[in-house]
Amino acid sequence: MKITLPDADIEYIEHFYSQQAAADLFTDLQHNLRWRQDSITLFGKHTHLPRLQAWYGNKNLSYCYSSMCLIAKPWTASLLDVKLKVSKYCQQEFNAVLANYYRHEKDSVAWHSDNEPELGTAPTIASLSLGASREFQLKHKASGLKKSLILSSGSLLIMRHETQQYWQHCLPKRAHCIAPRINLSFRSIMGQGR
Numbered sequence: 001m002k003i004t005l006p007d008a009d010i011e012y013i014e015h016f017y018s019q020q021a022a023a024d025l026f027t028d029l030q031h032n033l034r035w036r037q038d039s040i041t042l043f044g045k046h047t048h049l050p051r052l053q054a055w056y057g058n059k060n061l062s063y064c065y066s067s068m069c070l071i072a073k074p075w076t077a078s079l080l081d082v083k084l085k086v087s088k089y090c091q092q093e094f095n096a097v098l099a100n101y102y103r104h105e106k107d108s109v110a111w112h113s114d115n116e117p118e119l120g121t122a123p124t125i126a127s128l129s130l131g132a133s134r135e136f137q138l139k140h141k142a143s144g145l146k147k148s149l150i151l152s153s154g155s156l157l158i159m160r161h162e163t164q165q166y167w168q169h170c171l172p173k174r175a176h177c178i179a180p181r182i183n184l185s186f187r188s189i190m191g192q193g194r
């Protein structure tokens, strides 16, 4: 399904994986990825990110944001499998994946665009959701127009072309109890790891 918004190219495939396949993959990744609790320094103060992360990809690939650089761990068999299926659907190669683990309703990701220079000017970001459904919000940078989507287990959200240039997105904290969720966002880092 295409999400019709100005200055954006966003597609949402609700049943990219079946419920059972998504549940199995969630359990596998929850146990087998090397989750890290990263920190960022904001105004001289160290703060834990409100989620766990893991970064996998082609050899020697590095990824830097907020003054921190991560070196990609080599693809696991499960991640390679998922990458193949996602690449095939998107008709696009990816050389890295950022995995996010939202342990509960207080875990989140703040407003941002995936617009790091190493992603190029019009990156395709393909984002698979596993586990609990969470609300994903989009906001147009100039007009402030907002759109909310519920990302359910097994769904794939693809943001293409100029989307990152004009829109920000976030996954807000919630007051009510929410079970864990894992998100895999496939990316292509330019000029490295090919």
Ligand SMILES: O=C(O)CCC(=O)C(=O)O
Pocket (backbone or CB within 6 Å): 098, 100, 109, 114, 127, 136, 151, 169, 171, 183, 185
């Ligand atoms: O968890 C999500 O759905 C979004 C994650 C995200 O935006 C990111 O890792 O850049």
Ligand SMILES: [Fe+2]
Pocket (backbone or CB within 6 Å): 112, 113, 114, 169
């Ligand atoms: Fe993002």
